[in-house]
Amino acid sequence: MAATVHYKTAPVEVRERLSFTDEKMLAEGMAALKEKKSILENVILSTCNRTEVYAVVDQIHTARYYIKEFLAEFFGQDLESIAPYIRFHENEEAVRHLMKVTCGLDSMVLGETQILGQVRTSFFIAQKAGATGIIFNRLFKDAITLAKKAHTRTEIGKHAVSVSYAAVELGKKVLGGLQEKKVLVIGAGKMGELTVENLYSNGAKHITIVNRTYEKAKELAEKFSGKARPAEELADCLTDADIVISSTGSEEYILTKPMIEPIVKEKEGPLFMVDIAVPRDIDPEIGGLPSVHLYDIDDLEDVVNQNLEERKKAAGIISGWIDEGTEQFYQWIQTLGVVPLIAALREKALKIQEQTMESIVRKIPDLTERERKVISKHTKSIINQMLRDPIQQIKELAGRPDADQALYYFRKIFNLEDMAPGEDDGEQREMEAGRTKQKQAVQG
Template identity: 35%
Template sequence: MHVIVVGLSHKTAPVEIREKLAVPESRLREALSRLCTYQGVREGLLLSTCNRVEVYAVVEDLESGYGRVQEFLADTHLSLSSEHLTPHLYWHAGDRAISHLFRVASSLDSMIVGESQILGQIKDAFEVALTHKASGLLLNKIVKKAISVAKRVRTETKIAETAVSVSYAAVELAKKIFSNLTEKTVLLIGAGEMAKLAARHLIANGVRQVRITTRNFQHGLELAQKFNGTAVPFEDYKTELAGADIVLVSTGASHYLVTADDVQRAMRQRMSRPMFLIDISVPRNIDPAVRPIDDAFLFDIDDLHMRVEQNREDRLREAAKAEQMVVEEVAVLGQWLQSLEVTPTIVALRGRTEEIKRREVDKVLARLAHLSPEDRAAVEALASAIVNKMVHGTMVTLKAEATSSSGAAYVDAARRFFSLEDAPAAYPPAQTEVQEVSEDSSDGNGANRFSEASLVQHTTKEQSRRVS
């Protein structure tokens, strides 16, 4: 079995391609059902966002698996031919596919490194796959681990703690000046997009009072309604300064609307309570002479851009730490996946030796009908001891080599030596496992405690059916 991912993202495809490939939520169930009907596709998960469309799958054969998933993507979007689609696709298998999912979940592959939305989108995609029985033992384990890794990255690094947009940088600075924004009043002068976005961020961070003034009073009223604020006539903006803790200015004026004298006068009325002024206008609308005024904190667009750039560098440093975490977690999961390949063979070996022992002991006991129950039990115990000692070394070696580069060779040799070629060599399909895995049975690291036990139970049942 092979874990693969085939997809495209903002890094490989323009929006006109991404929007054609996107799968709306209403079609996810049908799309997943079709994906699992393609020959050789055992499990599947479809992640569709505005910045990426990816199919994670477990396939029987690597090369044909890539082909089937690509066919699925082309068939799902008839308006997009394979010729137009293929140049934008990327595909990974094994550890690289797992690493890719871990990086995506941790927002290391996002347009904005550190953003949190992608993790929720992965959880939603996983829930759909579970509900419709498209995800089984392998994808359940891998996706749960990806979610765990993403949480670890956010907990152990500062990758999401700094602003990487001009509008949010303004909020970040405001928080440094005012420890609590709840009781603060914002004065929005003008209706520039960045200023409006900054106002939204401030409201989201606790600001309750927003006063808005624009040259077009009707426009101001409309904005005030959106922000649950108050519109004031534009000619009154200077008298409004004294009551504002945070002043956002973004107009098309070619001169200073707020002068040093205006701020001095407002500060006297404020009894020197701090005032935070943000000038997002180009040309600037607040006189730089405001900067030396005590308790008045002025930042213009260049200051904000500088802050954003510094934050980006900080995030990149934190991203490097996160990348190392991904490497570590991929290695841990890789060992589990390799050991999983050994389990069906060990179970089959136990079943086969038990079958042989049972057959031969029954023959002997049929000829020795005069034996007492104690003697018959002794024969049973002797046979079991011989069989266990004969296969013990093989089982120990298989387990020890499970995570080595030679693991597959040892499994193949054991299956040949003990004539196990017809026994189950892989885990059960998604539909037989999904009911159990969808329950809350993960440990602190997002691992399924019951997965290997379930596999052993399933394989034992298969072996029993073959023996009978």
């Protein structure tokens, strides 16, 4: 089961109230949820855009209530106030949802890669807290492996699909990298912050931020090892800049042709300028100056739209892999109930082989050690060959609607009821647990 509260279903003020802010809080949450009725395994994922509870449960309707109760109690919220924002995915849809999330297909920015690391971290925390078991240990490893494949074998994350990211990618393309370039960001609002974050994550080491309010520029610069300069020093900053990205709320041009023209004449290399403000910050006539590469938001949106189409193509390929991964996971789930039976059958067959060898040795005591090993090897080979087809058949029958009946007759045909009481009870419990998780549990 997957219980989700994310950007598609809940406003930010609700998501804030249900956010696990650090790894310690996540571990405490998973440990607390583990004690709730009907919850057999759990992993909690919490990011700025989503809080999701993945659980293996024994009763779907009961688990729904207890997951909602857990979230309300843990965050001190009224259950009725948060319940309308929680969506549930169950069975195969829950498995498919986890894989979509991990691959970045359910993200606000299609194909973003950060979510993969967040899923991996949550899974490791859950394992350490003892909140996972056989099902989630397999499922989350499958999802993480699939996401790695998606990002290495397709270009889902290689095309900029936000204006600020497109500006940075365009700068890298035009100037051949950002590491040694001096970057000037004008404006410290939301768009400016996203721009600085993208610059920093792409290797820019020399970032200067100019803002009308110096303290805000300083606060942003400190987050990303940059420098802040007051608005009065803008002209001096332009002299040193290789890249200028502007995103203020000004009603007039901040950078005019008379201001930039003398600076360009003195510069040895090109000046890359991106105007992502509406209204524009940079006089479009500046684009006609020698060695100036000027782009506005319309230019970038063309790039974004084209890149989004490329990501959608990759997402189509990945969706096919997710369908395959979901089917393979459920095929594995279906074998859980037969594992104890197969083990019991093999054990019984080996006991018969051992008894046969003991009889042979008693009747032919003069056998050499080598002859005994040869006979033992060949009798075991006969057993393995005889068991191969029945074992394959029972694995396939486990996936049918009448699986319980098939397992019952399998036990009867091979007379597996006569195992020692302790072994039988233990294996019966294991088989029933496997069948319960297959039929009733909701994976996510």
